[in-house]
Amino acid sequence: MLPAPACGRAPGEPAPGGPMRASRRVRVGVPAPLLALAPAGGHGKVWHRVLSVLRGAVPIVSIDPNRAARGGPRRRQLRQPTVVLADGHAELPLARAPLVVAVLEAGWFETELRETLTPEFYDYMSARTEQAVRAAAHVITISAAARRDLLREYRLEPDRVHAVHLGLDPVFRPGAEGGRALVARVRGGPDVPYVLYAATLHPRKNLPVLRAAMARLAAAGFPHVLVVAGGPAPDRPDSSDLERAACAELSGAPDRIVRLREPSDHDLAGLMAGADAFCLPSLYEGFGLTALEAMGCGAPVVVSDRGALPEVVGDAGLVVEPSVPSLTAALGSLLSDPAKAQELGERAAVRARGFTWERTAAGWLEVLQRAGGEPAGAPYTRAR
Secondary structure (H helix, E strand, C coil), X not given: CXXXXXXXXXXXXXXXXXXXXXXXXXXXXXXXXXXXXXXXXXXXXXXXXXXXXXXXXXXXXXXXXXXCCCCCCHHHHHCCCCEEEEECCCCCCCCCCCEEEEECCCCCCCHHHHCCCCHHHHHHHHHHHHHHHXXXXXXXXXXXXXXXXXXXXXXXXXXXEEEECCCCCCCCCCCCCCHHHHHHHHHCXXXXXXXXXXXXXCXXXXXXXXXXXXXHHHHCCCXXXXXXXXXXXXXXXXXXXXXXXXXXCECCECCCEEEECCCCHHHHHHHHHHCCXXXXXXXXXXXXXXXXXXXXXXXXXXXXXXXXXXXXXXXXCEEECCCHHHHHHHHHHHHCCHHHHHHHHHHHHHHHCCCCHHHHHHHHHHHHHHHHCCCCCCCCCCCC
């Protein structure tokens, strides 16, 4: 039985989220920059999709993040939010309404992850995250794994922290077309089988280990190329070096890398549907949205056993240690057994259908309604 993506309740694991119920008693204030986010990248996509659904259920009030709501005429008061929803990784808005923050990443203190972050990025994100979870009446995060990280690191009250799984866009479906033709066109050669990696070129995504595994598979006679799809790591000053390393020839296996920089969702869906396997060997994931998207396309997936990836993939993919021997064995077992790969891909597509943005938004709305029904205390202020 597949676990439902849903609103997590303390002290247990995520519980099923109900249908979206429209509410006019809650008015949700959202900082204007969040309302303007385009659905690009994981962060932008999450906020854009959730807010698009929430707009159909509750009034959304754009707020100036630098101005607190003040008293005034009744007409103005009717437009003021009853609860504020903010990004837990950004500067918090000034507000008098109860605050709910969404924390999309929570593993800053994981040793493997911290070693891949620059000191400046770590200091900034860990400080922002701590400030947000301390100030908020409630915290929304995106997996039971991330929720456990927050509870462990910040000693928060369990009933203030809620796990709500992310959703899947309809474009990510079995049968999406164009992937193999795109790879052949970019490669400038005939159609070839491939393994797909779709993520940023951040060290925490662990691409070098996957490259080494693919080199071993090539040496064993597998004809597959590695398609590397995704953009640079914006927080890394060495992004050019990471790009060169990602595009370098595999050891002992020339002409086995195909680089696609930031493909559209339409192209990415085709790439996922056409892949013989998808691999995300990350050292940490708060959720692992591209793994879910690959599952939605019916790709057999291999993921690491870190962060929320085992939770998202469940028994619909291969979950392994993010090491060269483990990845080589897992990928080899799929690439050498088409029947096994097909069965796993079909199972993945079924599981992925349970993850919808409507359920995500319903989980967020439940938390917002709970916070909005609590008496607002004195306004909090930002740390200087």
